[in-house]
Amino acid sequence: MEFRNLRKTGKEIPVVGLGTWEIGGGMMSNSSRDEEAVEALRLGLELGMTLVDTAEMYGAGHSEEIVSRALDGRREKVFVASKVSPSHFAYEDVLRSAKRSLERLKIKQMDLYQLHWPNPRVPIEETMRAMEKLVRDGVTRYIGVSNFSVTQVEEAQAALSREQIVSNQVEYSLVDRSIEPDVLPYCQREGLTVIAYSPLGKGRIPNGRGGPFKVLEEIAAKYGKSRSQVALNWLLNHESLVVIPKAIDKAHVRENAGVVGWRLSPEDSKKLATAFAPE
Numbered sequence: 001m002e003f004r005n006l007r008k009t010g011k012e013i014p015v016v017g018l019g020t021w022e023i024g025g026g027m028m029s030n031s032s033r034d035e036e037a038v039e040a041l042r043l044g045l046e047l048g049m050t051l052v053d054t055a056e057m058y059g060a061g062h063s064e065e066i067v068s069r070a071l072d073g074r075r076e077k078v079f080v081a082s083k084v085s086p087s088h089f090a091y092e093d094v095l096r097s098a099k100r101s102l103e104r105l106k107i108k109q110m111d112l113y114q115l116h117w118p119n120p121r122v123p124i125e126e127t128m129r130a131m132e133k134l135v136r137d138g139v140t141r142y143i144g145v146s147n148f149s150v151t152q153v154e155e156a157q158a159a160l161s162r163e164q165i166v167s168n169q170v171e172y173s174l175v176d177r178s179i180e181p182d183v184l185p186y187c188q189r190e191g192l193t194v195i196a197y198s199p200l201g202k203g204r205i206p207n208g209r210g211g212p213f214k215v216l217e218e219i220a221a222k223y224g225k226s227r228s229q230v231a232l233n234w235l236l237n238h239e240s241l242v243v244i245p246k247a248i249d250k251a252h253v254r255e256n257a258g259v260v261g262w263r264l265s266p267e268d269s270k271k272l273a274t275a276f277a278p279e
């Protein structure tokens with residue numbers, strides 16, 4: 001595995017982690033694939049993808065319970081990231097949500113606790129005061145945000161008195177380039193880690209048909225890699241960025257672990273960028 005520094009903290013995190021949306025259900029809990037999910041996550045951890053991203057919202061908490069089973073005996077080797085839902089951004093609610101996440105994850109401390117989406121109805125100062133208390137109390141090691149614009153990151157950072165925001169988790173893939181004009185360059189300039197979610201376009205990239213996908217297919221054939229591996233490798237051209245594909249199928253997990261140890265040439269990276277350029 002390859003590692004990158006989490007925003008100049010000195011903490012190294014793997015460039016490929018494990019997403020868990022729909023592991024344990026969507027908005028509701030669903031236990032029907034628990035065993036498969038635990039096995040997929042354990043395999044991912046064994047293959048070095050030792051960053052797990054979950055949220056209190058996923059499977060209404062059940063995703064965190066599945067992560068806890070996958071962590072069994074391996075906690076120290078894994079970087080565990082969870083998220084607080086926007087409806088819980090009031091001071092006491094943040095503290096309560098974090099405590100419940102720890103209980104479901106069966107760990108003493110999260111590595112990263114992220115604000116899942118901005119919530120303009122709760123003053124960011126109030127939410128960040130609670131996040132700083134969580135760091136002080138050892139509930140989380142680092143604070144992150146998700147789906148925040150540049151202005152929202154700046155406001156959230158200004159609301160913190162001692163800590164820094166280490167990461168912004170945002171959608172980024174060949175089929176969603178919306179962070180390229182502003183959020184990505186800002187994070188790179190500031191050294192904030194970008195955690196790229198839906199890096200496979202929620203499954204569109206491995207299965208898409210038509211023009212740009214033909215280019216992807218050709219480049220994949222040239223390197224002897226899969227479309228997904230090429231698409232993830234392309235994202236990793238950006239220095240302060242890591243990816244968190246989600247996979248419950250073990251073959252997919254293995255494939256995603258094979259995204260490191262090789263690099264697309266600058267020419268092929270450019271070819272892909274052009275083929276998938278937003279209209």
Ligand SMILES: NC(=O)c1ccc[n+]([C@@H]2O[C@H](COP(=O)([O-])OP(=O)(O)OC[C@H]3O[C@@H](n4cnc5c(N)ncnc54)[C@H](OP(=O)(O)O)[C@@H]3O)[C@@H](O)[C@H]2O)c1
Pocket residue numbers: 018019020021022053054116146147169170196197198199200201202203204206228229244245246247248249250251252253255256
């Ligand atoms: N912060 C946020 O607001 C936010 C929003 C969305 C997602 N996320 C995070 O980002 C993670 C990833 O995003 P995502 O789940 O939306 O989408 P994704 O990772 O882009 O795509 C997941 C889909 O791709 C398939 N897949 C995975 N690896 C594959 C491979 N090597 N070959 C072919 N197909 C493959 C998976 O199939 P199988 O599962 O069947 O293997 C699944 O259907 C989430 O799980 C979550 O942790 C965060």
